[in-house]
Amino acid sequence: MANFFLDNKDLQFHLDHPLMKKIVELKERGFADKDLYDYAPVDFEDAMDNYRRVLEIAGGVCGDVIAPNAEDVDHNGPKVVNDRVVYAEGTAKNIEAVTKAGLFGMTLPRKYKGLNMPLVCFVMANEMVARADAGFENIWGLQDCAETLNEFASEELKAEYLPMVSDGATCAMDLTEPDAGSDLQAVMLKATWSEEKGTWLLNGVKRFITNGDGDVALVLARSEEGTTDARGLSMFVYDKRSMAVKVRRIENKLGIKGSPTCELVFTNAPAKLVGDRKMGLIKYVMSLMNAARLGIGAQSTGLSEAAYREALKYAHEREQFGKPIIEFPAVYEMLTNMKAKLQGSRALLYETTRFVEIYKCYTHISHERKLTPEERTEMKEYTKLADAFTPLLKLMSSEYCNQLAYDAIQIHGGSGYMKDYPIERIYRDARITNIYEGTSQLQVVAAIRHVTTGTFLNQIKVYESQEYAPELEHIHSKLIAMREDYEKVVEKVTSMGDNELIDFHARRMVEMVGHIVITYLLMAQAQKNEAYRISAETYAKYGQAQNKAAYEYVMNSCVADSDLFKAVQEEYL
Amino acid sequence: MKKTLKIVVLAKQVPDTRNVGKDAMKADGTVNRAALPAIFNPEDLNALEQALTLKDMCPGSTVEVLTMGPPRAADVIRDAMFRGADGGVLLTDRKFAGSDTLATSYALSCAVRKMNPDIIVAGRQAIDGDTAQVGPQVAEKLGWPQVTYAEQIVSLDEGQIVIKRRLERGVETVSCPLPMVMTVNASAPECRPQHAKLVMKYKHAKTVSEIQALQEDYYTELRDARPYLNITEWSVADVDADDAQLGLTGSPTKVKKIENVVFQAKEAKKMTGADAEINALMQELIASHTLG
Numbered sequence: 050m051a052n053f054f055l056d057n058k059d060l061q062f063h064l065d066h067p068l069m070k071k072i073v074e075l076k077e078r079g080f081a082d083k084d085l086y087d088y089a090p091v092d093f094e095d096a097m098d099n100y101r102r103v104l105e106i107a108g109g110v111c112g113d114v115i116a117p118n119a120e121d122v123d124h125n126g127p128k129v130v131n132d133r134v135v136y137a138e139g140t141a142k143n144i145e146a147v148t149k150a151g152l153f154g155m156t157l158p159r160k161y162k163g164l165n166m167p168l169v170c171f172v173m174a175n176e177m178v179a180r181a182d183a184g185f186e187n188i189w190g191l192q193d194c195a196e197t198l199n200e201f202a203s204e205e206l207k208a209e210y211l212p213m214v215s216d217g218a219t220c221a222m223d224l225t226e227p228d229a230g231s232d233l234q235a236v237m238l239k240a241t242w243s244e245e246k247g248t249w250l251l252n253g254v255k256r257f258i259t260n261g262d263g264d265v266a267l268v269l270a271r272s273e274e275g276t277t278d279a280r281g282l283s284m285f286v287y288d289k290r291s292m293a294v295k296v297r298r299i300e301n302k303l304g305i306k307g308s309p310t311c312e313l314v315f316t317n318a319p320a321k322l323v324g325d326r327k328m329g330l331i332k333y334v335m336s337l338m339n340a341a342r343l344g345i346g347a348q349s350t351g352l353s354e355a356a357y358r359e360a361l362k363y364a365h366e367r368e369q370f371g372k373p374i375i376e377f378p379a380v381y382e383m384l385t386n387m388k389a390k391l392q393g394s395r396a397l398l399y400e401t402t403r404f405v406e407i408y409k410c411y412t413h414i415s416h417e418r419k420l421t422p423e424e425r426t427e428m429k430e431y432t433k434l435a436d437a438f439t440p441l442l443k444l445m446s447s448e449y450c451n452q453l454a455y456d457a458i459q460i461h462g463g464s465g466y467m468k469d470y471p472i473e474r475i476y477r478d479a480r481i482t483n484i485y486e487g488t489s490q491l492q493v494v495a496a497i498r499h500v501t502t503g504t505f506l507n508q509i510k511v512y513e514s515q516e517y518a519p520e521l522e523h524i525h526s527k528l529i530a531m532r533e534d535y536e537k538v539v540e541k542v543t544s545m546g547d548n549e550l551i552d553f554h555a556r557r558m559v560e561m562v563g564h565i566v567i568t569y570l571l572m573a574q575a576q577k578n579e580a581y582r583i584s585a586e587t588y589a590k591y592g593q594a595q596n597k598a599a600y601e602y603v604m605n606s607c608v609a610d611s612d613l614f615k616a617v618q619e620e621y622l
Numbered sequence: 623m624k625k626t627l628k629i630v631v632l633a634k635q636v637p638d639t640r641n642v643g644k645d646a647m648k649a650d651g652t653v654n655r656a657a658l659p660a661i662f663n664p665e666d667l668n669a670l671e672q673a674l675t676l677k678d679m680c681p682g683s684t685v686e687v688l689t690m691g692p693p694r695a696a697d698v699i700r701d702a703m704f705r706g707a708d709g710g711v712l713l714t715d716r717k718f719a720g721s722d723t724l725a726t727s728y729a730l731s732c733a734v735r736k737m738n739p740d741i742i743v744a745g746r747q748a749i750d751g752d753t754a755q756v757g758p759q760v761a762e763k764l765g766w767p768q769v770t771y772a773e774q775i776v777s778l779d780e781g782q783i784v785i786k787r788r789l790e791r792g793v794e795t796v797s798c799p800l801p802m803v804m805t806v807n808a809s810a811p812e813c814r815p816q817h818a819k820l821v822m823k824y825k826h827a828k829t830v831s832e833i834q835a836l837q838e839d840y841y842t843e844l845r846d847a848r849p850y851l852n853i854t855e856w857s858v859a860d861v862d863a864d865d866a867q868l869g870l871t872g873s874p875t876k877v878k879k880i881e882n883v884v885f886q887a888k889e890a891k892k893m894t895g896a897d898a899e900i901n902a903l904m905q906e907l908i909a910s911h912t913l914g
Binding site: 087088089090091098099102103106109110146149150151152164 | 816820822841844
């Protein structure tokens, strides 16, 4: 009877954030749904109570069903039978459990049979599912594809597909192709309009498609013949019941083995256009990717939680030299830093989620009525913050979950290298998080303009200007010094007048932001709850040291250094 | 299978005896209910699943939970509603206190007469008493046929239900006319989980006693507008029961003696798995007649 919500005070803490008041208002809009739907809340407290209860259900399914199945799923994995994916038995049981518990369509409006819950709650459920089984999180978490339909598709398409998702139809986003990975402008899958059949027809191949045999697929395809760039791409929705897409193979992966990664062959597959032609990559995929990146932030945090728990448990149980190994400085230091990174990832996860949530709510409201000038300003502000924080979150949390999994194996020693403990699976599963939905390097590319335009600096100053308790003042002063170092670094890099140098130092600068922001968030949490003081202190120490290293590196760099690093381009084997 | 059914599930709130701590028993040898969390009796959950399966088979059917107990036993009814039941009845009255299985069966049968179902589904037994008597006794009191140890409903046609029973040495498939009582084994499918929408829909459901006990009721209007949020509560008078057949007076079962059994852990042996050790262990087990 494990419950991944009730056993996690940190999650519960984030659910009680003061901004929830605003989020509930934006989401429920005067609680008008209460007269139309018997499961709609009547006021703020009622809504919050609903969220807690539903998360408790999700926590129970994670603890009692999904986590116990994880090892078996990892071992058996999905198979391709007659061009279709057959899930591992445990995966099928997981899907049955989450469907019976009504955990699909979590954020969708009630008129599409959804639960109309805030994104914050969906992300929490996501995190718990990932802690139970990161591979299954992909299959279940892909329901957020429906959010892209909800935002951009016609009413007709929404009415057709969204209730299906609420009832448990699984989704897929079919973007990548053999020659279009990080560079999606190169997508070649062809979409042609058939007058005769009155539908778009898709032809071509997609590769590395997570849950590629899902019920509803969003497909990026080239609808404008003769084009070769992003402007020729449109977004389509494909219904599996047409049976016109074959699964050619599934990849044999290092981790997340329960999640089928498919190669798909489209043969005259009928599909419907989502939104406007030519906006596929430019607008819709960007939205899809941002949502997916938030999802990876949740997946990474869930994996970090799992890794930390495995390590902590083992460090207490394992005795060497006559005492539990947790009593040795090398081990307790590792665990303390792991905890700080875990709680730091989570703090950044929910801060980012709240930014995304608020601007998304305003977007939906703007479809119903004209926003007031204040609302428009606020929406713009939150859109910018979401845009900056999403890649920052994806970068920091996915790198941390890899570090946590690495350290957790280290704490297990030789046993951790064996297949006998869950940590080896967590380690393998974690490895994908800083690769897919945009590698860490690409997150840096997405985040760097907020370094150069000052979005991050402004937000850091917002945090800086808040009041902190006297006992936290020493962290505050440390952070002010860190901000000054960061400004010097940015000034130095940008003043060298070479754009390639900005790219070269980009990661260092973005990570400096990450350390400052996370420390502020943990400090704000410590202000409210003493339980976070240690993580705030220890993360501040860690972040300060990391930023000093970056500072030294940049300050001791010059334009000519580039040649040292470019030389490798001339080397061949 | 077209007919809609009225199904009643007999359920009991029990102390969770599966995870007992050291305060689980009182000095007099009775269960310390305060120290154990109150849960839905596990096999009654299997029964509820069978009832909900029947409802899925015959759309339009209703599932109601009948439970006898103190006011807090309403939790069982709510839990069932969160999983798909339509409502329930809490049978609560001081006069029921001290009832043994016979008096309980009598009280339940009085309530069942008033509810007038086609099928009663109950768990085989409760984990606090382990008697497995209440289901069958209710059937006897009503004069209805009963199928015990049910594991699966095979079919339901023209007033006949076909049920697979799990017996000690195999399975038996039997046919039974309605109305009838079935008791369900733990080997039957597990109950479906609470459903997010149902939890949000029914969480304000309360009995009259529960509403009276509230400091302030924030949801009066809601309950007025949604009658299903009022859980029915019946007393002895509501079910026209005879006082003499209830509580201690109606209970022929008398506890003669209670013994405290103290389990003592024996010394553990650690073995590395070497052949010689395994041989020695085998010989020891054969010598003690544990094996062979």
